[in-house]
Amino acid sequence: MKHIRQQPLYTQVKKELMQRIADKTWLPGQMIPNETQLAEEFGVSQGTVRRALDDMMEDRLIFRKQGVGTFIAEETVSSALKSFFKIKMDDQSKRNYPTNENINITIAKPSEEEISLLQLAHGDKVTRIFRVRSLEGIKSVYEKISLPTNLFPSIETIDPLPDALYPLFQAKYQIRIGTANDVIKAISADSECSAELHVPKSQPILYVNRLSYSIQNRPIEIRKSYCNTTSSHYHIVLS
Amino acid sequence: MKHIRQQPLYTQVKKELMQRIADKTWLPGQMIPNETQLAEEFGVSQGTVRRALDDMMEDRLIFRKQGVGTFIAEETVSSALKSFFKIKMDDQSKRNYPTNENINITIAKPSEEEISLLQLAHGDKVTRIFRVRSLEGIKSVYEKISLPTNLFPSIETIDPLPDALYPLFQAKYQIRIGTANDVIKAISADSECSAELHVPKSQPILYVNRLSYSIQNRPIEIRKSYCNTTSSHYHIVLS
DNA sequence: TAGTGGTCTAGACCACATT
């Protein structure tokens, strides 16, 4: 390994290893060479490789089994999903990811709120996605999503629209969500919610108003979620 | 350092160092001995001390300045509060921290849930704190808090009980909250909530069920918060 | 210049899982 003294050796090793994941040299689930072999290949010590692997483990890019080996993490996209998908069934044994229903996509002139939050320029359009998401057969979330149309060309023609949007954003539009702001309230179901979620009017609804940003910190998505939390909840770990 | 082979040396070193922070041997902002000195004192290698310090840095218990030294982190009220106090006014310009009202503290035999979640031993008691918190004069949150009585002796005699409990936990009981799990639902106000928060029955209420852990990962607190989110909200940043 | 944290090495041994 060339000694660029600008950055530590373990960072350089990590970058090379990440490259191999990115270019599919190593596929998800696959076991990679052991630490000694990698150390020899890169011309560094085993400790340096270990430091690189420790960092990658922290990023959940790999996982290790003592006595077995080091493996590429499955679907590095969906692991990012874990960070942003917060609605869980109360019964943790049922860990179904929600399915889409009643999808409706329109392109429209943006509202004041959309212009402001998504930082739209004059004349920019907005693509709105309406959908109901079901968990274990129960209509749990009614979502209204607003996206800048120019960032997501032809997204309205994708059929079927995948249940998880963030992997789609990344795979098809090279947009990776980095952070999100969730503002959460308890409200009463209005007639729209009531109809979409099949709940009585005035049922308590968990309202999550999200603004998502790309890793470059550009606002990407407004997502208003109306959740029937009768048998599910919003779960967050603070530290 | 005694070689308990049950756990790695670096975790034992870490525990001893954390103890010195807890018992005020080392105070916030103070510089601690360098890695070599600590290694000599504990009878381990410098690399082992470093691993312990790396872990503590991850937990933000210490910080380092290259070329200067290693310092105990300033445990500011605001830093702990920022992480764990999530209810904000909708109008961000008003950033009042809530005040206590109607405080009621009792010591009781724990419920099944309390025994299980707080990992109580046979005969352990539980201290329950009930209080209403107001934001800008509006009764916003009704809280029921459960604590292991043996960890918080005489907390029921503290008068007035401070608005923020976590700084008290640390200052008086050397217990620092490190993580918390929040489970959030929207429910209807029951008669108890209705009375405490002065809202009509069946008003939508944001119910936050929290289980907090110390930095040593021991469960410390169950906190059930019932929030009137008419003019406030729960705010979380995901990444 | 002296003292600190940051990186790196080469080698040893332990704990765990598979064969």
Place this chain on the structure above:
DNA sequence: ATGTGGTCTAGACCACTAC
């Protein structure tokens, strides 16, 4: 028995900060 990751050591040198 073998091979893997996990821990630990002793020592070296680099990079940064203060004096």
